[in-house]
Amino acid sequence: MALEGTLHDMPLPDLIQIFRMGPKTGILLLNAPRERGVIYVAAGRLVEAAVLPYEGRAIVAAHDEAVLHMLLWEEANFVFRHDLAAASRPARIIRDAEWLVLESVRRRDDSTHLLRYQRLTLDTRLQLSPLPQSADHSVSLDVRQWRILSQVASCPDLRAIVQATELPAQQVIQTVAELVAIGMIEVIERSRSRPAHRERPATSLSVAALGGGADVAAGRTLLDAIMRRVRSL
Known part of the structure; x- marks a missing residue:
């Protein structure tokens, strides 16, 4: 089973939060217009990351800087695949996810x-x-x-x-x-009165499963729907 979509559907900070709440172990692959990135996640923790160009072998960024680099992306497709092998990779990302997200906001x-x-x-x-x-x-x-x-x-x-x-x-x-x-x-949202819980606009984010997947019912928040499906990865 794989969780896939675009950063328009689910920004990287939200994905990171979902992995922590799971917690999940696997590999997140991102494809931006000019670069591609990979983040290894072990029990919800980011342990390794790298950004590479589509042409050439030079690494654009690695470890903490790679995560920060990808957090600034606005255009990218992503796929997260459950992979227990990610847990055996050495942890080379020093900062925690919260610090990385905050630092990316400061760098904008x-x-x-x-x-x-x-x-x-x-x-x-x-x-x-x-x-x-x-x-x-x-x-x-x-x-x-x-x-x-x-x-x-x-x-x-x-x-x-x-x-x-x-x-x-x-x-x-x-x-x-x-x-x-x-x-x-x-x-x-401006068009709505202050609700007890705000619903996010519907998006095209989907979970692709080998055996098929349930549709997201109308009225659920995006985060709740994704969390239900991520738990089954």
Whole structure:
């Protein structure tokens, strides 16, 4: 069985979070327009990674830098295959997944563009993410991140968070981008009222199985549907 799709369907930070919640062991293959990458996952932990060009044998990036390189990709197809052999590979990625995701957000030229379908502005509304019971709760946040996270439930939008914390708007936007990237908070779509749990727009993400797979029922969130299927990998 393989989990496959595009980074439009499921950005790499979300995939990494799913692997950790599983936890899963296997190989993630990514094909971008000019490069290809591979990430080895052992029990939800990223242990090895590399980025290669389509032509030539020179390695573009390896280990931690390879993951950071791929986290900046916006166009790529991916396939994750369950493979217990990945657990026997030596761990060459030093930083944990949370640090890598946060660092990739900091390296973006414009942190207001969190994802291709999300742009952070002072009018952006947020909500706390409902973490599954299987999620890893050992999240390490700094004082600034905790300060902003504590305001999400009581503030109607990002502008109100800026006023409540008295921090510069750009600093708040950057921190919110980091918190969204690691799955602590979610962006509420403008066309909807503030729900108890936001549903993501339907996408073409699919799970290909040798024996076939069940269709995702209407009304489920994308993450919940994918998690049900990933558990069977």
